[in-house]
Amino acid sequence: MEKKVTKIGVLTSGGDAPGMNAAIRAVVRTGIYNKLEVYGIKRGYQGMIDNDIFKMESTSVANIIQRGGTILKTARCKDFFTTEGRKKAYENLNALGINGVVIIGGDGSFRGAQIFSREYDIPCIGLPGTIDKDIAGTDFTIGFDTAVNTAVEAIDKVRDTADAHDRLFIIEVMGRDSGYIALHSGIATGAENILIPERKTDVEGVVNALIEKHGRKKLVNIIVVAEGEEFGAVELGKVITERIPDQEVRVTILGHIQRGGSPTCFDRLIASRMGYAAVECLLEGRFNVFVGILNNDMHYIPLDKAVKKKQRMSEDWMKIVKILSS
Ligand code: ADP
Secondary structure, three states: OOOOOOEEEEEEOOOOOOOHHHHHHHHHHHHHHOOOEEEEEOOOHHHHHHOOEEEEOHHHHOOOOOOOOOOOOOOOOHHHHOHHHHHHHHHHHHHHOOOOEEEEEOHHHHHHHHHHHHHOOOOEEEEEEOOOOOEOOOOOOEOHHHHHHHHHHHHHHHHHHHHHHOOEEEEEEOOOOOOHHHHHHHHHOOOOEEEOOOOOOOHHHHHHHHHHHHHOOOOOEEEEEEOOOOOOHHHHHHHHHHHOOOOOEEEEEOHHHHOOOOOOHHHHHHHHHHHHHHHHHHHHOOOOEEEEEEOOEEEEEEHHHOOEOOOOOOHHHHHHHHHHOO
C-alpha cells in the first residue's frame, strides 16, 4: 500500500518564470485545506541540501499571486547532481518528516526530481514553470504567456521608433534552445522574419527578401531572432549592413525583462490549476509525475518522460509570416 502523504515541501528550481508565486500559493493553500503541513524550501534543491526549509501558513502566500519572481527564490544546484548531495537532501527532509515534494521548474529540475524519487521513498510532483514552453506533454508552461506578452509590448515599442526612422530592427528574444517566444511574439507583432534555433537560418534568403523590400521602399522591418538561433542577432546585423549599406540597421536585445513582471491572467490561472492538481496527486497516490495541460484537461506524465519539446516550425506558419508582413 502507498504510504500516506502528510507533510509536503514546495520549491522553485532552475530558471525563474512569472507565475511561480501563483503556483506556490496554490500548493500551500490546497495542502493546508487538506490538513497537510506545508514547508517552503529555499533556492531549489540547494535549500534541500542546506536545510533551508521553513513551515508555511496560509498567510505566508498572501498577496503574492500577482508578483513576478519567486518568494522561495530559485537556483541551479550543482550538489544535487551528486549522490552525496541528494543523500543530504533526503536526510534533511526525513528529519522534518516531509514525505512529498512539489517541484516547480523546467525539464532539468524534473530530471533531478526523477533521480531523487528513484533513490529515496519521497514522491515528487513536477509543475512546468519555464518561460520557454519547451516541455513535451503540456500545451502551456507557467510563465510563457507573461514572457511572450512582455516581448510583444517591447517589440511594439521598438516598431514605433523603427517606423519613425525607416529602420530595420533585429530583436533578440529569449529562448536558448527553443523558438516559442520568438515565433509567437514575432507573429503577434507582424515581424517580417522570425529566426529560431529549431530551423536552419537561410541568411541569403533573409538578405534577398530585404533587398526586394528595399527596392520597393519598404524600409521598416522587424526581424525577431531567438537567443539560441545559430547565426545570432548581432552577426546578422553586420551581414545585412554589409550587403545593404543604405539600410539603417539596429540590434536590440530584450534580455531579462522577459523573465520579470506581474504574471498575466492566463499564467495565474494555469499556475493555480496546476498547483491544486499537484497536491491532489500527492493525496491520491499518483506519484512521480509532472502536471501538464493538454486541450484544457489536466494530464499527469511520469517524470521519466519529461523531455524538451522542440518547436517544429510549420511551413504554414512561415507562410503566414511572409504573407502578412509583405
Ligand atoms: P530547468 O529546471 O529550468 O530546466 P536546470 O536544467 O538548470 O533548469 O536544472 C535545475 C536544477 O535541477 C539543476 O541545477 C540541478 O540542481 C537539478 N538537476 C538537473 N538535472 C539533474 C540531474 N540529471 N541530476 C540531478 N539533478 C539535476
